[in-house]
Amino acid sequence: MKSKKLVLSCLSIPLFLVVSGCGLFGSNEAAGDDLEFYMNETILPIEDDVFAAWDDFYIETDELSDEEFYEQYQSSLKPELDEYYEEFHAIQPETEEVQNLHAIYLERNEIYWEAGEKEVEGHYQGDQDLLDEADELFIEFEEHTEFRDELERLMDKHNIEYE
Numbered sequence: 001m002k003s004k005k006l007v008l009s010c011l012s013i014p015l016f017l018v019v020s021g022c023g024l025f026g027s028n029e030a031a032g033d034d035l036e037f038y039m040n041e042t043i044l045p046i047e048d049d050v051f052a053a054w055d056d057f058y059i060e061t062d063e064l065s066d067e068e069f070y071e072q073y074q075s076s077l078k079p080e081l082d083e084y085y086e087e088f089h090a091i092q093p094e095t096e097e098v099q100n101l102h103a104i105y106l107e108r109n110e111i112y113w114e115a116g117e118k119e120v121e122g123h124y125q126g127d128q129d130l131l132d133e134a135d136e137l138f139i140e141f142e143e144h145t146e147f148r149d150e151l152e153r154l155m156d157k158h159n160i161e162y163e
Contacts, residue, residue, distance in 0.1 A: 032158030034095040038102065039151075042091050050084050053077060070124040085113060097154055104147045111141040 057077045061069045088109060093099045115137035122130030155161070 029158060031095040031097045031154070032160055034093050034098045035101070035154055035158060035160060038091070038093050038098050043088075043105070046084055046087050050081065053080050053084070066124055070120070073120055081113075081116075101147070101150050101154060104150055108141065108144045108147050111137055111144060115141060 054077070057073070061072050064072060088106065091102055093102050115134045118130050118134035118137065121127070122134055
């Protein structure tokens, strides 16, 4: 059971860091307004929901066997995560700058989602190679700073600050 807790902690921590760092305010221009809306009304609420889904799932499955955990993941959490994944891909910012930022975000999140899938599958199958691949992807996800760098650049450009 400890390995499941580690898996879920690893999956939740990156989202928590993104969620806790991005309250935005202030800007009268279109790109600045679009950036604020993009973060506050689309990205952060969906990330909050993903984090809560993982947290609730861990609480509900804490005492299950590996097989029951995997079955519950496949039948309840994965479909929910797939819906969030679709929500991320359905976001259509209005301005080119924020559209480009979102493309970077989606690229980074692809790494995260793939890592999470491999991590769950690796624990279920007892496959160390899959677990190693997941670990490498989580490292790649953490090292992928282009989104944060571009977000900071756009915030500076449009005089937007953290709350």
